[in-house]
Amino acid sequence: MTIRILLIDDHSLFRSGVRQLLQRETDLEIVAEAADGVEGVKRAKEFAPDVILLDLNMPGLSGLETLQLLVQDLPDAAVLILTVSEDADELGQALRSGARGYLIKSIEAEALVAAVRRVHRGEPVIADSMTAKLVAQFRAQPAGPAAGAGPAAERDRLTAREREIVQCLARGESNKQIARRLDVAESTVKIHVQNILKKLNLTSRVQVAVYAVEHGIGDGAA
Template sequence: MKEKIKVLLIDDHALFRKGVRQIISIDPHFEIVGEAASGQEGLDLAQKLLPDMVLVDLNMKGMNGLETLRRFKATTLNARYIVLTVSDAEDDLLEALRAGADGYLLKDMEPEDLCANLLKASTGVTVLQDSLTEVLKNALLEPVSKKITSDAALTEREHEILECLANGMNNKTIGRYLGISDMTVKVHIKNLLRKLNLTSRLEAAVWKYQNKPKKVSES
């Protein structure tokens, strides 16, 4: 009999991990070799267990799923990486694919569909939840001209935070520098990304470098 596909689960909800383990363990094609409650724990476990497939949640405490994916892709592990999440947002889907995901599935899918998609992914096919194919299609059809090339809509505070992002500062450091809370920093970042039509703080930093700030004349 062909060797089973070794699967590593990374999700910070123990109850969900237990459910996925039970579902996948029923299928004779798979073997759950390990579970991790965080991205870093998953990275450490993978070095020892050498899984063929890694299932990772997007929204986890500490290192999120996207950063976990990027770090996995920087290793020499030869595995398939499948995002298993509750988010059907276009931005999350696109960011996951950019980060190197080999599949994007939703947690509310039918158990038999989960195993079928994972089996398909193991053959080298990129798998997407059926409901997300239209989301991806629309995203790809959006004209490039939709991107805003001006920061004129940003408030003074958002300009300050954009500058901080370009300097590689994290939320805590930005908060201390500007004398505001981490939560306020997050809100400002979310707003400036929306206004600039960008999807991540990294894109914002790159955008800032590529677009010279407007000179403000002193009165």
């Protein structure tokens, strides 16, 4: 299966480099490019890509605003942030807004190729340098309205098995890894993940991972 990709970045030289890198792979195809958010949303609607590589720092419509429009108009597309920004606030906003991953532009070529394939499979991808910032940011924040009555209320909403799977998702495990860990069929894991997303009103596995940190549903949570 060919993964169809849209590049949205205001630097033409960077787009050229990424295009040359990804097009060397037989299963990856660059279907369109855009130099700003407005054009990016237009191209996305026109080509319906599987994966969208999106820069955050662009003139005009910001990367985060573009992300929100993309998630709204193309919920099945996996938006992967590829930026120079290592700001924890932007990371948190991007994940809350529906990004499936967050990478820094200094990433190695092979790692970027692997990341595109992973987000297309539905797996969360976050740069190693940003993971600690993500955890620190959410642990430092007071619970917002979404937290309701706190972690206990969230545990009541999820079944014991669903809580186990949320913990696995927070570790970035794939459905296959979760199935092996819990000794269940991979199809069963898929059904549980769908139920978790529906119950928590979330749209991606990355958002589930963020949710787990915010609500204390991590390793050792009872």
